[in-house]
Amino acid sequence: MRIMRKYAVVYRSVLMENLQYIGNIALGFVGYFILIFVFMNLWGYMYGEPGTRIAGYTKEQMIWYVMVTEMIWFGARTGAIVNQVTTDIRGGNIAYLMNKPYHYTLYILARHTGEWCIRLPMYALLAVAMGLTMVGRIPGFGIPALLSSATSVVLGVTINGVFKICISLMSFWIEDARPFQWLYDKLILIVGTLFPIEIFPAVVRPFFKLTPIYTVCYGPAKLVVDFHMEQYSEILLRQFLYLAVGIGLMFFIYGKGVKRLYVNGG
Amino acid sequence: MSTGDENNRQGIPGTAPGWNQLRVCVLSIKYNIMREMVNKVTFLTNICFMILNNGAFLVQWAILFRLKEDIGGYTFQEIMLLWGICASSYGLAHILFARAFALPELIINGKLDAYLVLPKNVLLGVMTSSTRTSAIGDLAYGLIVACLSGFSVKKMLLFLLFTVTGAVMVTAFAVLLGSLSFWFVRMEIFADQMVNVTISFATYPDGIFKGAVKVLLYFAIPTGMMVYQPVHIMTDFKWKGFFMVPCYAGMLSVAAVVVFYRGLRKYSSGNLMSARV
Numbered sequence: 001m002r003i004m005r006k007y008a009v010v011y012r013s014v015l016m017e018n019l020q021y022i023g024n025i026a027l028g029f030v031g032y033f034i035l036i037f038v039f040m041n042l043w044g045y046m047y048g049e050p051g052t053r054i055a056g057y058t059k060e061q062m063i064w065y066v067m068v069t070e071m072i073w074f075g076a077r078t079g080a081i082v083n084q085v086t087t088d089i090r091g092g093n094i095a096y097l098m099n100k101p102y103h104y105t106l107y108i109l110a111r112h113t114g115e116w117c118i119r120l121p122m123y124a125l126l127a128v129a130m131g132l133t134m135v136g137r138i139p140g141f142g143i144p145a146l147l148s149s150a151t152s153v154v155l156g157v158t159i160n161g162v163f164k165i166c167i168s169l170m171s172f173w174i175e176d177a178r179p180f181q182w183l184y185d186k187l188i189l190i191v192g193t194l195f196p197i198e199i200f201p202a203v204v205r206p207f208f209k210l211t212p213i214y215t216v217c218y219g220p221a222k223l224v225v226d227f228h229m230e231q232y233s234e235i236l237l238r239q240f241l242y243l244a245v246g247i248g249l250m251f252f253i254y255g256k257g258v259k260r261l262y263v264n265g266g
Numbered sequence: 267m268s269t270g271d272e273n274n275r276q277g278i279p280g281t282a283p284g285w286n287q288l289r290v291c292v293l294s295i296k297y298n299i300m301r302e303m304v305n306k307v308t309f310l311t312n313i314c315f316m317i318l319n320n321g322a323f324l325v326q327w328a329i330l331f332r333l334k335e336d337i338g339g340y341t342f343q344e345i346m347l348l349w350g351i352c353a354s355s356y357g358l359a360h361i362l363f364a365r366a367f368a369l370p371e372l373i374i375n376g377k378l379d380a381y382l383v384l385p386k387n388v389l390l391g392v393m394t395s396s397t398r399t400s401a402i403g404d405l406a407y408g409l410i411v412a413c414l415s416g417f418s419v420k421k422m423l424l425f426l427l428f429t430v431t432g433a434v435m436v437t438a439f440a441v442l443l444g445s446l447s448f449w450f451v452r453m454e455i456f457a458d459q460m461v462n463v464t465i466s467f468a469t470y471p472d473g474i475f476k477g478a479v480k481v482l483l484y485f486a487i488p489t490g491m492m493v494y495q496p497v498h499i500m501t502d503f504k505w506k507g508f509f510m511v512p513c514y515a516g517m518l519s520v521a522a523v524v525v526f527y528r529g530l531r532k533y534s535s536g537n538l539m540s541a542r543v
Contacts, residue, residue, distance in 0.1 A: 027455040034463045038470055045474040046334055054333060176308045179315030179400075186322040194326055199333075 006102050007110040014080075014114025025119055029126055032074050036130060039066045039194075055198040061225040062196075063135050068149075068221040069193040071127040075120030076157040080111035082181055085168035089257075090175060098258060105165055105250050112161045120157065138225055145227035152220040152232070155239040160188070160216045162246035169250070172257030192217040215242045290386055291394045295362055298397035309399055316403025317410070320353055323469070338473025344497060345471065346415040351425065351493045352468040354408025355432025360401030363393040363437045367461065369444030370454035379535050389526050393437065405429075421500060428496035431515040435488040438515070438522040439464060445522070448529025460487065468493045488518060 018025075040063055047059040054062065085108055088094045098104050131138075167184055170177040191197070192213035197205055208214060219235035303309050324346070331342050340348065360367070372378050372392065381391045412425045443457035467489040472480060484490030491514040499507050 024452065024455055027452065027459065030456075030459040031462055031466075034466055038466060038474075041474045041476075041479075042330075042337075042470060045338060046330065174307065174311065175305055176312065179311045179319075182315055182319040183322075186319050190322050190326050195329060199329060 007106055010102075010107055010110040011114045011117075014111050015117055018115055018118040022118065022122070025122055028074065029123075032070060032123060032126060033130070035070055036063075036067055036127075039063065039070075040134065055196060057196060057198070057225070060135050060138065064131055064138050064225050065196055065221045066194065067127045067131055067135075068153075068224045069217040071120070071123045072153060072156060072160075072217050072220065073189065073193055075123040076116050076160055078112050078115035078119070078161075080108050080115055081161050081164040082168055082178070084108065084111070085165060086171050086177055089169075089171040094258075095261065098261075103251075103254075105169075105254050108165055109158075109161060112165075113158070116157055116161075120153070140227065141224065144229075145223060148227065148232045149220055149223040152223050152235055152239065155236070155243065156216045156220045159212060159239060159242050159246055162243065162250050163212055163216075166246065166250050166253055169253045169257050172253075172260050187211070188213055188216055196222065212242065215239045287387055287390065291390055294391075294394040295397060298364075298395070299361075302397055302399045312399040313403040313406065316400040317407045320349070320404065320407040323349065338471030338475075340471040340473060340497075343415045344501060346411045347425075347500060348471065348493055348497050349469060350408045350411035350415065351428050351432055351496050352408070352465065353404045353411070354425075354429040355436055355492060356465060357401040357404030357406075357408060358429055358433035359437045359440075360398040361405060362397075362433070364398045364401065365396045366393040366437045366444070367440045367458075368396075369441060370447035370457055373444070373447040373529075373533065374451075374454065376533075376535050378530075378533055388530065389441070389523060393441070424496070424500050428500075428511065431511050432492045432496070434515040435492045435518055436461065436464065438518040439488050441522040442518070442525055445526040445529045448532045463487060464489050464492070488514070491515070 043059055043062050043066075047054065047062075050059075052059070057065065088097060094104065097107070100107070163184065164181065167180045168177050170180060191200070191208055191211075197208050197214070197218050200208065208218075215235070215238050219239065223232055223235065327342060327345050330337055331345075335341075337345070365372070369392065378388070378392070381388050381395070384391050408429065409425075412422065440457065440461050443453065443460050446457070447453040464487045467483055467487070472483060472490065472494040475483065480490075483494070491511055495507055495511055498504075499511070
């Protein structure tokens with residue numbers, strides 16, 4: 001626990017720093033609001049008559065699903081995991097940071113957590129406000145579903161952060177890792193965020209369950225719109241497995257990457 | 267006999283000032299692209315991955331069209347056309363005028379000084395001072411998708427025209443909103459959000475929206491004239507609608523220029539020592 005104390009200090013300082021910019025974060029609500037509005041119209045058109053189900057989801061469930069996944073998408077979009085890692089590696093700042101008494105990747109993860117801990121609850125409040133006023137309550141959603149989905153969302157956001165750090169660390173080999181971030185983001189966005197997995201052909205569904213999509217956005221959102229205890233256990237197990245593998249991969253890539261570092265003076 | 271300074275101010279002797287300004291803009295864009303091409307692997311990766319990135323959205327539409335045959339009155343081909351015009355307009359705007367989208371940052375941080383001392387048009391100088399590499403991928407994607415949605419010479423000529431008008435509209439809209447930073451704080455986030463909103467709406471058919479929203483899409487933000495109207499013209503040609511698009515682009519540009527130069531009177535320098543090489 002003593003080892004983790006320094007990361008808690010980093011987390012706290014970023015949290016305090018971000019509390020100063022709540023107004024700026026709130027201005028980002030416009031983008032979220034418009035996106036959800038577009039999807040409400042789109043699904044309203046697709047469902048047509050009341051009572052229709054698509055891939056087993058009612059219209060209300062489908063809109064809530066998109067609201068939760070987009071909430072994760074917007075809430076977990078922090079500068080630390082993409083911009084900072086890439087800039088540190090490209091600019092050479094990594095040479096100073098790697099000598100500090102912390103592990104660089106965990107330092108970035110602590111910064112990321114400090115950022116989303118402000119953003120995500122704000123987007124969650126907006127999602128709830130929009131959902132209750134524009135869609136209505138989710139049938140069967142109670143305290144157990146709330147607590148389980150909250151745990152799952154936190155784990156999902158952390159897994160996403162770890163994988164995005166892994167991609168950013170590729171800047172050790174290629175100058176700009178952003179194109180790979182785009183592809184990862186699109187995979188998460190198209191397959192897990194805009195639609196639930198059930199909407200895809202049955203042949204590809206087992207494959208999607210093995211990708212980060214299942215643990216980052218589908219799992220948490222599914223627990224919100226259609227909570228089952230058995231599914232919660234399965235999602236939680238997969239999330240812990242994914243987190244362990246992701247952190248291992250992150251340490252491995254970083255270890256390999258720093259060996260390629262050249263110091264050109266300065 | 268004129269001094270070197272006078273030559274600079276009047277442009278190259280024997281050439282009209284307008285042509286001279288155009289030549290400076292073209293050279294500026296050319297050097298921006300050459301600078302981006304220094305690292306060829308990164309340059310090509312950015313372009314290719316942006317094409318793939320945009321292509322991923324075709325999966326989204328393929329899934330939706332499995333559920334319904336037409337969405338908002340659009341067929342899959344028309345959606346591809348919608349995406350094509352949107353991507354190529356956005357791409358062209360970010361190849362030629364990428365800095366127009368970062369205008370608030372220049373104003374807030376007092377970084378316009380470097381452009382004010384140049385003996386050329388300030389706004390054009392700012393707008394053409396940077397290029398986004400990935401935008402080349404957007405433009406290429408738009409052209410590919412337009413060809414895939416059904417090729418004909420007439421259609422391609424219209425597509426190219428609407429790519430230009432779309433690029434002008436999105437740039438003018440960014441300049442218009444970005445210029446508000448001369449008067450108000452935090453406009454950089456608002457301007458960025460509004461440009462994103464314009465693009466977000468532009469990738470969905472207008473048939474799914476109703477009532478006041480449709481009016482807003484045509485008059486409050488330029489989405490309607492940027493992509494919806496061009497798609498309608500390309501599928502069902504009407505002269506009236508055809509002339510409306512460039513007129514709208516022209517009016518929006520005039521409004522952006524007027525607001526920028528009005529705001530420039532209020533600009534205060536950041537006393538930053540910087541040089542543009």
